[in-house]
Amino acid sequence: MIIVAVFLSALAAIAVWYLAGQNLAAKPWLEQGVIGDLTDPDQRKPLLAKWGLGFFLAVVGALFALLASAYAMRAVSPDWQSAPLPRVLWLNTGVLIVSSLALQAADFFARRRETGRARTFLLTGAGAAIAFLAGQLLAWRQFAAAGYFLSTNPANSFFYLITGAHGLHLAGGLVALAATVATARGDISAAQSGIRLCAIYWHFLLVVWLLLFALLAGWAGDIVVICRGLVS
């Protein structure tokens, strides 16, 4: 549960930082009149989706932190046998990076109202994400072909579970991205906030994937060993 503890500590730090700006030491019984920098709620509608996404990422982060913790706790049992990961995962990782960068570029051009380029990059990002998912399915097939099935060994079970969970989250993102692409066929400025949100979600899933990849490949364990060596 150490991974979860680290994740929650990070969230707690953000929460403390946010609450520190909310003047929790105020004495509300002494103050009257309109205070605080709140504008009228009806004007704050555009911010809502961003906040919603932020909390959603925290929930998804908790989910993957718990999966990673479960992985780490199960991996110490004697029946655990790690299997060599399919090579295609490296290619997939590259494709996911391309997808993330393309959405970032789409966001950049959408802000500058360069409709053509924004659309191109948007479609590139979506295409690369689909290619990533196809690549992950290919990785599953190769893994199975090498004799590592879901229930062969807990290491294999976790491989399918974790990559599957990540893939499902990306697939869910693709639904949102498809809606954004549909909006972008009309006025690009209408799609701009959608593009921004998709880009943020994609970067997040990229970071999650890199961490999970490190975990599945066993490097995370190596890093822990090195850190312990440095401390002791």
Added chain:
Amino acid sequence: MVEIRAGEGEPLHPASFDDVELYHPRGWLTKYVFSQDAKIIAIQYAVTAISIGLVALVLSWLMRLQLGFPGKFSLIDQNNYYQFITMHGMIMVVYLLTALFLGGFGNYLIPLMIGARDMAFPYVNMLSYWIYQLAVLVLVASFFVPGGSTGAGWTLYPPQSLLSGTPGQQWGIILMFASLILFIIGFTMGGLNYVVTVLQLRARGMTMMRLPLTVWGIFTATVMALLAFPGLFVASVMMLFDRLLGTSFFMPTIVENGQHLGYSGGSPILFQHLFWFFGHPEVYIVALPAFGIVSDLISTHARKNIFGYRMMVWAIVIIGALSFVVWGHHMYVSGMDPNFGFFFATSTLIIAVPTAIKVYNWVLTLWRADIHLTLPMLFALAFIVTFVIGGITGLFLGNVVVDVPLSGTMFVVAHFHMVMGVAPILVIFGAIYHWYPLITGRFLDEKLGQFHFWITFLGTYAIFFPMHYLGLIGVPRRYYALGETAFIPPSAATLNEFITIAALIVGFAQMVFLYNLITSVFWGKEAGHNPWRATTLEWQTPDVPPAHGNWGKNLPVVYRWAYDYSVPGAKQDFIPQNQPPSEGAPA
């Protein structure tokens, strides 16, 4: 009377918008069934939660009938008994308490109390309810599948929950996990709404430190639930893999009826960690909204500002944070490193500090207050007493050396029913009596309410006080029948009969409440505008019950905190939050 309607005749003109972008329901179906109005969704949540809660209530009667009169009822056999225990626990904790506090009260009160028109994402909010409804239906379906619902206990520990000796091993357990997964998805949708709404849609002037404590409690509990439920989600998915796809995440090598099952090397303890990572915060997910609501009930009905508002807010936040580092105290008897046991015992006992601060502040709010013994107040007072008793037995059980011998006994049953069963339910009742006039425009019947209160309050003590004693003399929990046991005296059986009769009487009182709840919609006494003379915004809407969009044309502007009761020099003993300083109050 002071004009207390939002934003009229004040120097600081509220921003008004001619065409507020609001979803407008057309037709009966979108207005009352697939509604996106948080108030309708709240009522839908409440109706579903109370309905499934009644099922859990009936299950508890059946359980008590078996314990009080073992073997007298042929319809209850061992398997049924375990199914009743499991479903009673799971329904009460997750499908009733969590759903009612957050989905019910959260949806109704958050937008109104912070001065918003609706939730941040009304469509997602609607989906949240319907997925919850689906989760409940899947849960109910598990009663009717071959083999019946699961009887694994509400903790669903592997390996026993997946073995053939446990009732519901075929279908029940699958539907249980499927239902939990649906519930969590639905809850996450609603939860994102509640937190974003509180953080971003507060009216002008409504700083975080001017929020009523009800909103603080629901908000903090929602943040906790959003982070804790993934633990149960992961555990449920992995259990389904073990059950359906033959993986060995949790299932160890096991021989069943001489047959070697396909599992090997899984870790049941891993499941317990994931489950209790959710399970302990869950206690506070239920408790914090109750804390918040009870603070507002006490302040309003004692006509006095809440004592130590800042301390109350800090305590809520600190309890929320600490509750994530105490889950190990549910696993003392699972075997763990004594150092971990020491850590979890310490963190558990530390939680008592902010909790005690809250109790002291409630009591100090009551001190020399103008206490009106209305029904909400009675329930709030009953809550304080019950919560203190349940909390003190919690201190016993938080210590490893005390917990180990008591863990398997009725003492634990008595403890958690007092602290997270009866106490939050009393708050729910108090809250219903308090806000019913806002929701329906009518009061609940006072006489029936008094009857309901006294039977429920005294009755629950008749049920759970003796249970502590049964636990101390060693009567085990989870047992279908005690049989001939040397250390259990025959008087324990008599006591069990007494508890059963008390439970049936308390159950009957709930039927009276239900009757009151339904008939008062039509024939209750008209409540009018702000009948409790409360300061918070939900009572200041132009219409009672609040109309769609809550506030008419202009959103309210907030000038003061939520507890300006009995302010010296003021014209009346309360000043609504949206009343400008110049009017009727000393500056």
